[in-house]
Amino acid sequence: MLDDPYRWLEDLDGPEVVAWIGERNAETLDKLSGDGRLREALREVLDSKERIAFPGWRGDGFYYNFWTDADHPRGLWRRTTAGQFRLEEPEWEVLIDVDALNRAEGANWTWGGAQVLKPGYDRCLVRLSRGGADATVVREFDLVARAFVDGFELPEAKSDVGWIDADHIYVGTDFGPGSLTSSGYARVVKQWRRGTPLTEAELVFEGEHDDVGVDAWHDPTPGFERDFVVRYLDIFRREYFLRRADGELERIDVPDDASCEAHREWLLIKLRSPWTVGDTTHPAGCLLVRRFGETGVTELFTPDEHTSLSSWAWTRHHLLITTMTDVKTRVYALSPGRAWQRHPVSGEEGRTWIVDTDPDRDDSYLIASEGFLRPTTLGLGAVGGPVEILKQEPALFDAGGLTVRQFFATSADGTRVPYFVVGNPAGPHKTIMTGYGGFEIPMLPGYDAVAGRGWLDGGGTYVVANIRGGGEYGPAWHRAALRENRVRAFEDFAAVAADLVTRGITTPSQLGITGGSNGGLLMGVMLTRYPELFGAVVARVPLLDMRRYTELLAGKSWIAEYGDPDVPADWKFLSAFSPYQNARADRAYPPALLLTSTRDDRVHPAHARKMAARLREQGHEVLYYENVEGGHGGAADNDQKATIAALTFEFFRRTLG
Secondary structure, eight states, X not given: OOOOTTGGGGSSSOHHHHHHHXXXXXXXXXXXXXTXXXXXXXXXXXXXXXXXXXXXXXXXXXXXXXXXETTEEEEXXXXXXXXXXXXSSOOOEEEEEHHHHHHXXXXXXXXXXXXXXXXXXXXXXXXXXXXXXXXXXXXXXXXXXXXXXXXXEEEEESOEEEEEETTEEEEESOOXXXXXXXXXXXXXXXXXXXXXXXXXXXXXXXXOTTSSEEEEEEEOOTTOOEEEEEEESSSSOEEEEEEOTTSOEEEOOSOTTOEEEEETTEEEEEOSSOEEETTEEEOTTOEEEEETTXXXXXEEEOOOSSEEEEEEEEOSSOEEEEEEETTEEEEXXXXXXXXXXXXXXXXXXXXXXXXXXXXXXXXXXEEEEEOSSSOOEEEEEETTSOEEEEEEOOOSSOOTXXXXXXXXXXXXXXXEEEEEEEEOSSSOOOEEEEOOOOTTOOOOOOOOHHHHHHTGGGTOEEEEEOOTTSSTTOHHHHHTTSGGGTHHHHHHHHHHHHHHHHTTSOOXXXXXXXXXXXXXXXXXXXXXXXXXXXXXXEEESOOOOTTTGGGSGGGGGGHHHHOXXXXXXXXXXHTTTOHHHHOOTTSOOOOEEEEEETTOSSSOTHHHHHXXXXXXXXXXXXXXXXXXXXXXXXXXXXXXXXXXXXXXXXXXXXXXX
């Protein structure tokens, strides 16, 4: 079915569309707002001053942090010293108060991040987003004067910028017609000199129209200064180049689906597919290292059936890697030498990750750990030494009587699919289940105080399904659900739902599901393909119209993940599951709630709008809420986050069981 009577809802903010959104929002708020106590309880969690102020290092010895709370809803970018951070209430130096900036400029900026100039640490390039969109403006900020200054400045666009030195930056932005790819990202990257107009910036590299984008950056490490250019062929494949002093580009010899990173004399290479070097074939998912400019490689990590590589971070002399074994993380330190030595750093159950390192200075690292029922701990360590606990979050919900259990469901093709169950072990209970299953992104255990206060505190059960398409078991787990194999991710999620019922954890009428973005696509497929398994469905900023997705905003950048609907062979498998095209009036569906944002410039809000309109037309029970701000995150501040979370939990409370 290719006819589309709701194409008019693709108009972002036309009068007819705005009126339709207003009617839907009013209906949803009227039905789900309740007395406001749930929303206030969630807002209390989000604004808690007892949360850990996660810091980052910029190389100048300060701990930088971006902080939001009830008094500063759009946030403070601030810094403090290492000594002050150890105190219960550190003294912070406020660099940028976004709320004050909004009042002064009559704007609705949200924080987009900052890049500090090395080695001077006196200037930075600040990104500000209107309402949380991916597109940002870029402004230069003086860290000494704590003020914006005349200098490098870019209007709103999906820009990439980075310092070369105090007077030059790399910039990829909207330079005018033809300068963007079909995905809406920079096709051209230039070198821009201070005091000159952007139109006079020097061309560094230009990609093709159907590339995802291009980028360039400078590594200022003393003695190892290098410049790099990367061309993103699609979301998984890229070409890396070394930019020589004469401006010529030299291709770095790595597979185009590998990712790589330079650190001093070393080049790290993570493989997504097997690669033969000399007489040795290295498997997908392994991590290799070689000296820069040499050809031989050393295998630092090799995956197995249960263990994959999650991430890595360099200190000055060592490499820290985080691995996942059946979706539980461990951190190890690897020390360069004739044979790279490996030492365990952490062994906590749940999730442990490296928050930051400062590889220009020393071998220190910030490390955090948490579990579904275990609040976050932040520590400071140095390779070879103990970890000092810096901060410990208090419990933000009552975990008494609750347990965390891991089970494995058997999918349609016999694959074992892990999932976590959090809650009272005596069932069945009303249950919320979530999943993602895309882009090699894993769903890891974590302390979600909003879900704890909003759902677990009320006796509900919470489930995380680690389905294929994600990164829980490395590239093979992701590749198993790519393109024509997407159905495997859907079968995995359905298998977990059935397993929950078999184990007596819940019942179909008590089982609600929720997911966002690619997880929103998953929710749409569950609604239209497996409606009998669920009691209610919530989809956030969802991708739902797979016939039109490549024509909407950044959609073309995901063709390598999903397929191209303009290619008949691809549309054959896409059309089999595209939720918008597969909604039927003659089939019973559980109640649905669709949530999106007008300012989402990644996944167009029309996906959710059109799906809501079609389901309404067909007589199904569906509610819709569109937040004006929020970008792809769906909310721009804690007040909006609390509103959306409260709508979600209230919807499940009223519809399940």
